[in-house]
Amino acid sequence: MRTASKHCCYLLASLLLVACETSVEAPYNPLVDYEQLDPATIFATPEPQLSSSYTTEQLSRGRYMVGLLGCGSCHTDGALVGDPNSARLLAGFSTGIAYTSPFLDDDPGVVFPANITPDMETGLGSWTMERLV
Ligand code: HEC
Secondary structure (H helix, E strand, O other): OOOHHHHHHHHHHHHHHHHHHHHHHOOOOHHHHHOOOOOOOOOOOOOOOOOOOOOOOHHHHHHHHHHHHOOOOHHEOHHHOOOOOOOOOOOOOOOOOOOOOOOOOOOOOOEOOOOOOOOOOOOOOOOOOOOHH
């Protein structure tokens, strides 16, 4: 009988502990939802489009920089989840990237890598050099 009441005490004590732990609301920690993604297009860059405003040298330098800095690993659909759509290189990604700031303790924000192709309507085609830089 004595062992049974001892077990009862342990059970009550653990229930109390669980109840106490769950009643304290911890601030949201975005790292709980963090998932390491595997960029798959670090060096995948589309062929530059020939343009009368830029020399071949400028275009190949731009392509080199875009490849080197891995722009496609965020700005290409599917790239952040290891399944890049090679037909839509640099045309944007519909999956958002969450971010937080050490200065704010509210929920993280989400940004979506934009279409950075030279398309006039959906990309950067209409941007001036000043706006881009
Ligand atoms: C880590 C992921 C990541 C990488 C790598 C990256 N970007 Fe971005 N980029 C983003 C996100 C996310 C946005 C949208 C930010 C926002 O909405 O405030 C963005 C926005 C932009 C924009 C603004 C587009 C618009 O329509 O407003 C340009 C231009 C851009 N990126 C160019 C580049 C270039 C060039 C590179 C390579 C040197 C690059 N990005 C690499 C994530 C990335």
